Amino acid sequence: MKTVCIALLLCIISGCTTLPVKPSQPVSIINPAKGNAAIYIFRSELDRIRKSDSPELFIDGKLIAQLPHASYTRVELPIGKHSLKLSPKKDESEIWNTEAAFELTREDIYFVTIWNSNQPRKAVAYVPIVIPGLLGLLPIYGADSGMEPGAAFEAVDRETGEFSLTGLIYVPAQ
Numbered sequence: 001m002k003t004v005c006i007a008l009l010l011c012i013i014s015g016c017t018t019l020p021v022k023p024s025q026p027v028s029i030i031n032p033a034k035g036n037a038a039i040y041i042f043r044s045e046l047d048r049i050r051k052s053d054s055p056e057l058f059i060d061g062k063l064i065a066q067l068p069h070a071s072y073t074r075v076e077l078p079i080g081k082h083s084l085k086l087s088p089k090k091d092e093s094e095i096w097n098t099e100a101a102f103e104l105t106r107e108d109i110y111f112v113t114i115w116n117s118n119q120p121r122k123a124v125a126y127v128p129i130v131i132p133g134l135l136g137l138l139p140i141y142g143a144d145s146g147m148e149p150g151a152a153f154e155a156v157d158r159e160t161g162e163f164s165l166t167g168l169i170y171v172p173a174q
Contacts, residue, residue: 027165037104042072049116055096058085071169111161
């Protein structure tokens with residue numbers, strides 16, 4: 001019985017240590033034309049909400065792309081003030097209704113991720129509780145984000161952005 005409990009515990013622990021592996025081929029980051037800035041806007045593969053949706057991305061009121069789960073687009077814009085907007089397509093969730101204003105202050109490359117703050121909460125760990133002749137597993141859950149449900153834009157640094165784009169589907173801007 002003791003051997004069975006140890007084997008079961010090892011199976012559970014080894015299953016929890018599996019991490020996703022990113023493809024080794026990074027995305028080629030393209031410098032913007034003189035006087036412009038490049039923006040890479042992406043839906044992370046880590047975002048697990050509404051994977052089947054492809055909300056429409058607008059910049060300055062112009063439709064740029066429909067962004068399915070685990071995809072990105074690249075846009076060049078002149079230096080200055082701009083607006084981002086996400087809108088759901090017909091029959092998609094209203095959680096995609098969000099807007100943000102931003103200002104590009106220099107010729108550079110920017111990375112913006114689209115997150116949904118209402119991610120599902122899963123057990124982050126199981127603590128084994130051993131009672132003679134019985135093995136019990138107590139789930140320990142992650143904390144609530146404290147954010148209102150819905151999509152949001154978040155600027156990320158270049159290293160995070162480049163890593164996050166690896167393995168995503170490129171959607172050309174319209």
